[in-house]
Structure formats: structure tokens, C-alpha cells
Amino acid sequence: xxxxxxxxxxxxxIYLMDIEAPRVAKAALPGQFVIVRVHEKGERIPLTIADxxxxxxxxxxxTQTVGASTRLICAKEExxxxxxxxxxxxxxxxLVNETDEQLRARKILFxxxxxxxxxxxxxxxxxxxxxxxxxxIIGAKGKDALIFQxxxxxxxxxxxxxxxxGSVGFKGLVTDLLKDLVQNRGKQYDLVVTIGPMIMMKFVAxxxxxxxxxxxxxxxxxxxxxxxxxxxxxxSIGNEIKFTCVDGPEFDAHLVNFDEAMRRQNMYRTIEGxxxxxxxxxxxxxxxxxxxx
Amino acid sequence: MANKIPRVPVREQDPNKRKTNFEEVCFGYNTEEAxxxxxxxIQCKKPRCxxxxxxxxxxxxxxxxxxxxxxxxxxxxIAEDSSLPAVCGRVCPQxxxxxxxxxxxxxxxxxxxxxxxxxxxxxxxxHNVDLGxxxxxxxxxxxxxxxxxxxxxxxxxxxxxGYFVKIFEAxxxxxxxxxxxxxxxxxxxxxxxxxxxxxxxxxxxxxxTDVVIGRTITIDQLLNQEGFHAVFLGSGAxxxxxxxxxxxxxxxxxxxxxxxxxxxxxxxxxTTYDTPIYxxxxxxxxxxxxxxxxxxxxxxxxxxDVSLIYRRSEKELPARVEEVHHAKQEGLEFHMxxxxxxxxxxxxxxxxxxxxxxxxxxxxxxxxRRSPVEIPNSExxxxxxxVIMSLGTSPNPLIASTTPGLEVNxxxxxxxxxxxxxKREGVFAGGDAVTGAATVILAMGAGRKxxxxxxxxxxxKFKK
Ligand SMILES: Cc1cc2nc3c(=O)[nH]c(=O)nc-3n(C[C@H](O)[C@H](O)[C@H](O)COP(=O)(O)OP(=O)(O)OC[C@H]3O[C@@H](n4cnc5c(N)ncnc54)[C@H](O)[C@@H]3O)c2cc1C
Ligand SMILES: Cc1cc2nc3c(=O)[nH]c(=O)nc-3n(C[C@H](O)[C@H](O)[C@H](O)COP(=O)(O)OP(=O)(O)OC[C@H]3O[C@@H](n4cnc5c(N)ncnc54)[C@H](O)[C@@H]3O)c2cc1C
Ligand code: SF4
Ligand code: SF4
Ligand code: FES
Numbered sequence: 001x002x003x004x005x006x007x008x009x010x011x012x013x014i015y016l017m018d019i020e021a022p023r024v025a026k027a028a029l030p031g032q033f034v035i036v037r038v039h040e041k042g043e044r045i046p047l048t049i050a051d052x053x054x055x056x057x058x059x060x061x062x063t064q065t066v067g068a069s070t071r072l073i074c075a076k077e078e079x080x081x082x083x084x085x086x087x088x089x090x091x092x093x094x095l096v097n098e099t100d101e102q103l104r105a106r107k108i109l110f111x112x113x114x115x116x117x118x119x120x121x122x123x124x125x126x127x128x129x130x131x132x133x134x135x136x137i138i139g140a141k142g143k144d145a146l147i148f149q150x151x152x153x154x155x156x157x158x159x160x161x162x163x164x165x166g167s168v169g170f171k172g173l174v175t176d177l178l179k180d181l182v183q184n185r186g187k188q189y190d191l192v193v194t195i196g197p198m199i200m201m202k203f204v205a206x207x208x209x210x211x212x213x214x215x216x217x218x219x220x221x222x223x224x225x226x227x228x229x230x231x232x233x234x235x236s237i238g239n240e241i242k243f244t245c246v247d248g249p250e251f252d253a254h255l256v257n258f259d260e261a262m263r264r265q266n267m268y269r270t271i272e273g274x275x276x277x278x279x280x281x282x283x284x285x286x287x288x289x290x291x292x293x
Numbered sequence: 294m295a296n297k298i299p300r301v302p303v304r305e306q307d308p309n310k311r312k313t314n315f316e317e318v319c320f321g322y323n324t325e326e327a328x329x330x331x332x333x334x335i336q337c338k339k340p341r342c343x344x345x346x347x348x349x350x351x352x353x354x355x356x357x358x359x360x361x362x363x364x365x366x367x368x369x370x371i372a373e374d375s376s377l378p379a380v381c382g383r384v385c386p387q388x389x390x391x392x393x394x395x396x397x398x399x400x401x402x403x404x405x406x407x408x409x410x411x412x413x414x415x416x417x418x419x420h421n422v423d424l425g426x427x428x429x430x431x432x433x434x435x436x437x438x439x440x441x442x443x444x445x446x447x448x449x450x451x452x453x454x455g456y457f458v459k460i461f462e463a464x465x466x467x468x469x470x471x472x473x474x475x476x477x478x479x480x481x482x483x484x485x486x487x488x489x490x491x492x493x494x495x496x497x498x499x500x501x502t503d504v505v506i507g508r509t510i511t512i513d514q515l516l517n518q519e520g521f522h523a524v525f526l527g528s529g530a531x532x533x534x535x536x537x538x539x540x541x542x543x544x545x546x547x548x549x550x551x552x553x554x555x556x557x558x559x560x561x562x563x564t565t566y567d568t569p570i571y572x573x574x575x576x577x578x579x580x581x582x583x584x585x586x587x588x589x590x591x592x593x594x595x596x597x598d599v600s601l602i603y604r605r606s607e608k609e610l611p612a613r614v615e616e617v618h619h620a621k622q623e624g625l626e627f628h629m630x631x632x633x634x635x636x637x638x639x640x641x642x643x644x645x646x647x648x649x650x651x652x653x654x655x656x657x658x659x660x661x662r663r664s665p666v667e668i669p670n671s672e673x674x675x676x677x678x679x680v681i682m683s684l685g686t687s688p689n690p691l692i693a694s695t696t697p698g699l700e701v702n703x704x705x706x707x708x709x710x711x712x713x714x715x716k717r718e719g720v721f722a723g724g725d726a727v728t729g730a731a732t733v734i735l736a737m738g739a740g741r742k743x744x745x746x747x748x749x750x751x752x753x754k755f756k757k
Pocket of ligand 2: 384385386438439440441442443444461462463464467468469470471474475476504505506507527528529530531553583584587613689691692723724725726730731732733734736
């Protein structure tokens with residue numbers, strides 16, 4: 001059992017929780033994730049580690065309610081427990097293997113979308129801790145859906161915001177903003193790291209290929225065990241099949257077959273849809289679109 | 294050497310009924326049936342059955358106890374060599390082990406050793422037979438990685454010797470393949486697996502779930518920071534293989550491990566669980582081992598029409614004879630000497646059919662089995678909407694890649710000697726992690742050998 005030591009609402013349908021999980025907190029590195037199970041009959045839900053504190057023994061997760069299980073997680077209150085919390089899973093960001101000199105020589109841009117902004121934060125914070133200042137683009141639907149802006153500002157070099165409705169920052173997609181930064185505002189990058197909805201990462205990858213910028217994407221495939229045992233999370237990376245949970249979740253975005261990955265994400269959609277509808281009818285909450293921007 | 298009494302048949306659930314439920318197929322012997330079957334054993338002086346049992350259970354002795362009605366004694370006799378009799382009595386490939394060597398099998402039918410073992414184990418559980426207490430604590434600590442049969446039996450022996458034993462399990466429930474792989478209808482989870490694990494807890498063994506060794510904590514940390522004197526690796530061979538044919542990533546193609554895990558560990562068949570599972574109208578299972586048959590029979594129970602596609606002939610099927618027989622009764626369709634070459638999909642990327650080639654058997658290969666050869670121009674399609682890939686598994690590289698000094702061979706199996714000693718001091722290994730996918734009883738045997746070796750190691754290194 002893993003205690004929820006604090007919980008707060010970040011934006012509509014997006015909750016942050018600090019979980020008491022000393023072993024995970026001690027081992028966690030940026031880029032890794034955990035798998036959470038809420039109750040005895042629950043699913044195993046992967047969530048990226050949004051922050052960790054080895055001294056306090058806590059791990060932060062940020063969850064967006066998209067379906068039945070994420071809703072169950074978000075319904076838990078401070079002081080209550082999550083039944084299972086296993087991690088850290090996956091490979092840490094490749095950046096952790098580079099020396100400070102190598103890192104400082106790089107011009108890195110993070111592109112976050114929706115709830116994906118949360119997992120970008122520990123990476124930016126980690127790099128800040130090593131004396132590396134990076135830029136960040138945060139994409140959101142509108143002002144209300146924007147999360148982690150202040151946290152990000154405290155550790156990033158520059159934070160740019162793009163909203164669909166223009167209620168704050170640049171009006172348009174993150175890709176439009178990136179184009180603007182590079183083509184009109186004289187920005188230069190040699191590495192882009194993108195975390196967000198699959199469709200956003202797909203378009204980011206397409207643009208950075210054009211711009212010739214190496215790009216890493218963090219994939220949120222379906223998962224069951226998260227330890228390399230089931231293959232539910234398999235993705236095509238170039239000509240190879242990789243398991244997101246053990247080989248990833250971060251991959252070279254230019255090699256990812258995003259269309260296949262998006263299709264595979266929907267494998268259980270109809271089944272889940274029915275279950276979700278049942279739950280929704282029970283508690284009358286509206287369901288936010290998964291594209292999160 | 295014949296025997297006048299015919300082998301006592303075991304009662305089973307009616308095939309037409311059982312293919313719609315997940316209750317156990319085999320009911321097992323009752324007391325009368327067990328007593329009668331036990332009298333068939335002629336109590337060989339040099340029992341061939343014992344040599345063929347990987348953990349050398351004293352078979353004539355326990356059978357004799359059964360024939361005399363001393364079921365509790367029988368249980369204690371088995372317990373000297375096996376800590377999972379209710380499991381092995383159900384899933385051991387007896388026909389090629391103990392029963393395969395029984396002298397009665399030469400001219401007639403062998404003694405039903407597995408069913409008797411199961412009877413005794415079930416009796417012992419239902420009557421709370423006392424199977425021994427842990428030895429006094431000796432002050433030494435052993436960490437066990439993985440809670441499958443290898444880890445469980447190693448833990449059992451070490452606890453009895455007085456060690457403090459802690460098992461670390463990556464999943465949320467202990468049991469390994471017993472819990473996530475082998476289906477409920479062959480091995481009941483609450484009644485059998487959980488009970489065996491509870492027994493271990495009674496011996497003082499602690500189990501910490503949700504810990505992935507190599508990620509949450511490393512072997513080095515266990516040895517250097519958490520004060521364990523030795524480590525046993527029983528992490529199994531869970532990594533599924535795929536065929537690398539076109540269409541394998543279509544929606545509707547799953548590994549047997551995924552399909553079985555959703556249904557066993559995550560109980561998708563029980564609608565009170567949140568687990569989704571994609572149920573096809575027509576399912577193709579590719580492969581011929583126990584895992585393939587289990588996946589096929591699970592799909593049948595979920596309401597699908599199921600075909601098994603295997604590239605050799607029925608004679609070469611590696612699955613247990615009993616299970617193949619059961620599967621046939623339940624309506625599994627066999628496509629033998631058939632090899633898939635492509636999975637075809639709909640416009641939206643869902644499985645539509647599987648394209649196969651006919652095969653014929655050629656010359657025997659290195660393993661002695663006749664290897665299948667393609668028949669040219671024999672392509673044909675089988676219409677299916679789900680394909681379950683069951684092509685075998687290999688050990689997960691997670692532990693090896695995070696443990697300096699641990700050696701693996703080219704199949705990614707951990708290198709260990711007969712006693713389980715790896716190339717790394719203080720680290721022992723056994724079961725599927727060392728041999729590649731094998732059997733429950735071999736994993737158990739390896740766990741027990743390693744327990745002995747660990748005791749020897751700790752005694753020499755730490756005890757004055
Ligand atoms: C490595 C990894 C890290 C992740 N990190 C986070 C995180 O930090 N915060 C967060 O809120 N979510 C994260 N996700 C996504 C999260 O796991 C899914 O949203 C969750 O599993 C959905 O479960 P559900 O039962 O609530 O929704 P479901 O009822 O299963 O699905 C609802 C809808 O979401 C879609 N969906 C299902 N699974 C996913 C998925 N994995 N990704 C995207 N859409 C999905 C379905 O197609 C369906 O339309 C991560 C996923 C992975 C694999
Ligand atoms: C579907 C199926 C049917 C089978 N049917 C039969 C049968 O009828 N008869 C028979 O004899 N055999 C059968 N087998 C084979 C048998 O189950 C295995 O040979 C046996 O379980 C191997 O035992 P093990 O302890 O080595 O590993 P496993 O049972 O695989 O257990 C390994 C455990 O280690 C855990 N683990 C792995 N990595 C880590 C890590 N890094 N940290 C922590 N924990 C970890 C895993 O989660 C797992 O719980 C079957 C196998 C399958 C899959
Ligand atoms: S453990 Fe297996 S091989 Fe040994 S006697 Fe029992 S059923 Fe036979
Ligand atoms: S070989 Fe057969 S008959 Fe002989 S002791 Fe073993 S079970 Fe009994
Ligand atoms: S989630 Fe099962 S192998 Fe990755």
C-alpha cells in the first residue's frame with residue numbers, strides 16, 4: 001500500500017499527487033515511469049514520474065482523467081492509499097549519461113503537450129541541477145488547461161506557451177510555435193525532446209525532420225506488466241520491434257511509426273468505452289478529450 | 294509385469310460444460326479412488342519412477358501410505374522433497390517423467406502418480422496437515438528474486454534451515470507463471486497457488502511485491518546495502534518472442550503472455566474486474582507448447598472459435614498429451630504442418646486473416662525432431678480476427694544488464710552451474726532464468742539445489 005501524502009488539482013481533470021514510495025523515490029531518474037493499481041480488481045496504469053524526492057521518499061505523479069482507471073486514481077484523496085505503485089520502470093532519459101560539458105554544449109528544446117507537461121518538468125529540473133539551461137514549449141487547449149508553467153519557469157531558460165484559443169501565449173499549435181522560434185526569432189536547437197499526445201509528437205517529429213533536429217519522443221503505449229513480459233507495448237522503431245516498457249519509453253522520434261502506435265493505442269477503446277460510459281453515467285463527470293491540447 | 298486392477302480413471306468436468314467456464318477441468322480422485330489406485334503400485338525395490346522425478350519424491354513410500362489410509366503421512370513423505378505437490382500433481386508432464394518410467398507402463402498402464410500426489414496434497418490442505426516448522430533463525434538473510442516455482446521452493450528450503458528469507462516480486466501478486474500464465478481451469482489460484490504461498494508465509498518468509506530487481510533496487514544494493522548474505526535469481530523466462538512476419542503489429546495480434554496475463558493475473562474473464570480483453574470471433578493461436586494450448590483453451594472459454602497453427606505434426610506437439618486431449622474435447626481445431634507467413638488486416642488496421650504455408654516433415658534436425666519444410670505454392674488464408682502468438686519466451690535481460698559480473702549465454706539465460714552458482718560470488722540462480730522455458734518441477738528442483746548451495750556458501754563464508 002502506498003500513501004497519498006498530498007493531492008491538488010492543477011487544471012480541470014488533471015491532478016497532482018505525491019506518493020510515499022521510498023524505494024521508487026530513491027531509484028528514480030528522469031524519463032522513467034511507474035505503474036499504479038488502485039484496487040484489487042483494477043487495471044495496471046502507467047504514469048510518468050513527474051518529480052521525486054529521495055529524502056522525503058516521495059514520488060510525484062500527475063494524472064489526467066481520460067477513462068475509468070485514471071478517474072479511479074484521481075478519486076483517491078490525501079491520506080488514502082494506492083494498492084500498487086511499482087517502478088521506476090523504463091530507461092532513464094539518455095541525457096543522464098552525458099557529461100556536464102556535453103550537456104552544456106547542447107541546445108535543447110522540450111516540447112510538452114497537455115498532461116505531458118508534467119513529465120517534462122523533472123527532466124528540465126534535472127538538467128537545471130547540472131547547470132544546463134533549456135527552452136521549453138508548453139502546449140495546451142487554453143489558459144485553464146495550462147499546467148506546470150511556474151515550476152517550469154523556475155528551472156528553464158525560457159518557457160514559451162502555445163494555446164489553441166490564444167487565451168495565453170502564442171495562438172496555435174506547438175509546431176507553429178517551433179517554426180516561428182526557429183525561422184523568425186533566431187532560435188537554434190540541436191535536440192528536441194517531446195512528450196505529449198501521440199498525435200502531437202507525430203507532427204513535432206515530422207517538422208523536426210524537416211528542420212533537421214534530432215528528436216526524442218516519450219511514447220505512451222498500452223501496457224500490462226511494464227516489465228517486458230507481455231509485448232502489449234510493442235512499437236515499430238525503424239525496422240525493429242521494441243517494447244516501450246523496457247527499451248523505452250523514449251525513442252528516436254524520427255524512427256517511430258506513429259500511425260501504427262496510435263492505432264494500437266485504440267485496441268481496447270470500444271471495450272473501455274462501454275465501461276467508461278457506465279462509470280460516467282454513475283458520477284456525471286464529463287470526459288475530456290484525450291488529445292489534451 | 295501386468296496388474297489386474299485397471300488404472301482408476303479420474304472424473305472430469307463435461308467438455309461441453311467446461312468450455313464455457315473457468316472451473317477446474319479435472320476433479321481429482323476421492324478417497325476410495327485414491328486407495329484403489331494406490332494398491333496398483335507394486336512397490337518396486339528399485340523404483341524407476343523415483344529416478345524419473347526431478348525432485349526424487351519417494352513415490353512408492355507415499356503411495357504405500359495412501360493405500361494404508363495414512364494420508365497425512367503421505368503428505369509428509371512428499372513434503373520431504375517437494376514444496377508444491379498440489380501444483381505438480383496437476384501440471385507436471387507426468388507421462389514423460391515419473392509415470393513415463395513406471396514399470397507397470399511397460400505392458401499396461403502406469404500408476405497414476407500425479408493424480409495420487411494431487412490427492413494427497415489436496416487432502417493435506419483441506420485437513421491442515423502439519424508439514425514441519427521452520428528451524429530456529431540462524432541470523433542470515435537471503436534475498437530471492439521472483440516468486441515462481443524456483444523462488445518459492447528455494448525460499449521454502451532456506452526458511453526451514455533457519456534463514457530469514459525475503460522474496461522480491463515484480464508483479465503485484467506472487468506465483469510467477471503459476472499465477473499469470475497457467476489458467477485457472479488447470480490450476481486454481483485461490484485454492485491451490487495462494488494456499489501454497491500462504492504456507493510459505495507461515496514459515497516466516499516475507500514477500501515484497503511491486504519490486505523490479507534491476508530497476509527498483511539492484512542485486513548489488515541487496516548485497517551491500519540491505520544486508521543480504523546471498524541472492525537467488527528465479528526470475529523466469531518471461532520475454533515473449535514474435536515471428537517478425539508482416540502484419541504482426543496489427544490490432545488483434547497479441548502474445549500468449551499478454552492474453553493469459555490479462556485473463557489469469559488480471560482476471561479479465563471476471564466482469565467485476567476492470568481488465569479489458571479483446572475477444573475474437575475466430576482466433577488463431579500460433580505455436581504448439583503448453584502455453585499455446587492454454588491460450589487456445591482460454592479463448593474457447595471466452596467464446597471464440599479457435600484454431601491452433603503448428604508447423605510440425607501432432608506427434609511433435611511439445612504440449613502435454615493430457616492437455617492436447619482436453620483441448621480436442623473442447624473443440625480446438627488443429628492446423629498441423631502449417632506455418633504463418635503474414636497477417637492480413639482491414640483498412641483500419643485490424644486482423645482479417647492469417648496467411649499460411651503448408652509444410653511437410655523433412656530430415657530430423659539436431660534435436661532429433663524432423664524439421665518442417667515448406668511445400669511450394671501451398672499458401673492459403675484462414676479468416677480470423679485475433680491472432681495469439683505463442684512462440685516461446687526467453688529470460689528478461691533486466692537483471693543481467695544491471696548486475697556486473699553476472700554472465701549470460703547467447704540465449705540470454707543466466708550462466709550457472711548444477712548447484713545454481715553463477716559467475717558472481719554470492720549470487721545463485723535456477724529455473725527458467727537459467728534453462729530457458731522449461732517446467733515447474735525442473736524449476737523447483739533447481740531452487741532446492743540452490744538452497745543447499747547457498748547454505749554451504751553462507752556457512753563457509755560467514756559462519757565462524
Ligand atoms: C509510459 C507511459 C507514461 C504515461 N504517463 C502518463 C502521465 O504522466 N499522466 C497521465 O495522465 N497519463 C499518462 N499515461 C497515459 C495513461 O496511462 C493512460 O491515460 C491510462 O492508461 C488510461 O487509462 P483509463 O482506464 O483511465 O482510460 P481508458 O479507459 O483505458 O482509455 C480512455 C481513452 O484513453 C485512450 N488511452 C488508453 N491508454 C492510453 C495511453 N496509454 N495513452 C494515451 N491514451 C490512452 C484510450 O484509447 C481511450 O480512448 C502514460 C502512459 C504510458 C504508457
Ligand atoms: C502458460 C504456461 C503454461 C505452462 N504449463 C506448464 C505445465 O503444464 N507443466 C509444467 O511443468 N510447466 C508448465 N509451464 C512452464 C512453467 O510454468 C515454468 O517452467 C516455471 O513456472 C518456471 O518457474 P520459474 O520459477 O523459473 O519462473 P517463473 O514462474 O517465470 O517466475 C518468475 C517470477 O520472477 C518475476 N521476475 C522476473 N524478473 C523480475 C525482476 N527483475 N524482479 C523481480 N521479479 C522478477 C516474474 O514476475 C515471475 O513472477 C507453463 C508455462 C506457461 C507460461
Ligand atoms: S513431482 Fe512431478 S515428476 Fe515428481 S512425482 Fe510428482 S508428478 Fe511425478
Ligand atoms: S515404478 Fe510404478 S509400480 Fe514401481 S514403485 Fe514406481 S509407481 Fe510403483
Ligand atoms: S507492458 Fe508488457 S511488455 Fe511492455
